[in-house]
Amino acid sequence: xxxxxxxxxxxxxxxxxxxxxxxxxxxxxxxxxxxxxxxxxxxxxxxxxxxxxxxxxxxxxxxxxxxxxxxxxxxxxxxxxxxxxxxxxxxxxxxxxxxxxxxxxxxxxxxxxxxxxxxxxxxxxxxxxxxxxxxxxxxxxxxxxxxxxxxxxxxxxxxxxxxxxxxxxxxxxxxxxxxxxxxxxxxxxxxxxxxxxxxxxxxxxxxxxxxxxxxxxxxxxxxxxxxxxxxxxxxxxxxxxxxxxxxxxxxxxxxxxxxxxxxxxxxxxxxxxxxxxxxxxxxxxxxxxxxxxxxxxxxxxxxxxxxxxxxxxxxxxxxxxxxx
Ligand code: ADP
Ligand code: DP6
Ligand code: CO
Numbered sequence: 451x452x453x454x455x456x457x458x459x460x461x462x463x464x465x466x467x468x469x470x471x472x473x474x475x476x477x478x479x480x481x482x483x484x485x486x487x488x489x490x491x492x493x494x495x496x497x498x499x500x501x502x503x504x505x506x507x508x509x510x511x512x513x514x515x516x517x518x519x520x521x522x523x524x525x526x527x528x529x530x531x532x533x534x535x536x537x538x539x540x541x542x543x544x545x546x547x548x549x550x551x552x553x554x555x556x557x558x559x560x561x562x563x564x565x566x567x568x569x570x571x572x573x574x575x576x577x578x579x580x581x582x583x584x585x586x587x588x589x590x591x592x593x594x595x596x597x598x599x600x601x602x603x604x605x606x607x608x609x610x611x612x613x614x615x616x617x618x619x620x621x622x623x624x625x626x627x628x629x630x631x632x633x634x635x636x637x638x639x640x641x642x643x644x645x646x647x648x649x650x651x652x653x654x655x656x657x658x659x660x661x662x663x664x665x666x667x668x669x670x671x672x673x674x675x676x677x678x679x680x681x682x683x684x685x686x687x688x689x690x691x692x693x694x695x696x697x698x699x700x701x702x703x704x705x706x707x708x709x710x711x712x713x714x715x716x717x718x719x720x721x722x723x724x725x726x727x728x729x730x731x732x733x734x735x736x737x738x739x740x741x742x743x744x745x746x747x748x749x750x751x752x753x754x755x756x757x758x759x760x761x762x763x764x765x766x767x768x769x770x771x772x773x774x
Contacts, residue, residue, distance in 0.1 A: 455569055459495050463487060466667055466738070483664050488593060544558065551730040555587035594768055595614040623674075623740060624765075645697045708735055712735060
């Protein structure tokens, strides 16, 4: 009997310029490039053990046995790279709410890519890890790296991967996550973006304008221009959510409390505070701001949200191996 085990930690990332639509469902190739910030506060730890004595793949998330319906096909990709690897047991713990628009699938599949490939005896480059993570969940392709990360959309499995833009962030930028609802969303990211691509008449305009936003946002990161980056991120997020309203049948991830948070941020901005919001596929609002002004923003948000609903997150590191 042979057994090999490895554990990895990967952090979530929040897109400032969003991925919202695939040109290839199976390979997970996105319609457009995207830009994200990896966060220190939210992460996933995953242990993978390949053992020739195992008779099936098993998957435990937060100490509960779950169907390995998404994990098993992902492990098959690793087994294609090393046909000697047999079935695997996967034990994962999310330090992020599951499926609530806080990018649990990003940290999940980045951690799984690193843990599974290492346990299978492969030593993949970060580029190949990013390509592998992409096959589990598109946003995971960016969580291999820390700080600001760009996902180059590519045209094939070979050339669709992430690159670090500013990995060790040494300027004043952070994110406040406002936790409005930890519950699993009704429309998964996968289903939501597919519906939008298939039915929104505005989709071609999204791709065109997002490509333009991305070029400007990468420049803003390089220039450490928080205001410009925030403006681009907020407007790009609102366009993504407008697509959802324009789909058939239409859907929205906003909750009343999401709008309350957005209004507070807009009001602060009218008072001269540099803060902008973004939302992913869920009701939780993320605020882009500087640490210099974060106390003032938290204090304004406290009028509507409890202290435990407001989480301060800083730029975080890329995926790494940890002790089992
Ligand atoms: P989110 O906004 O949290 O990324 P998604 O709908 O994109 O929501 O993805 C959530 C899905 O990701 C879950 O339903 C589950 O299938 C998968 N997932 C979440 N955490 C893990 C994990 N630690 N290991 C494997 N898969 C996970
Ligand atoms: C709104 O990566 O979760 O967070 O590739 O189908 O697993 P799949 O979707 P996922 O979608 C993320 C969408 C987003 C924007 C983003 O992270 O770029
Ligand atoms: Co996701």
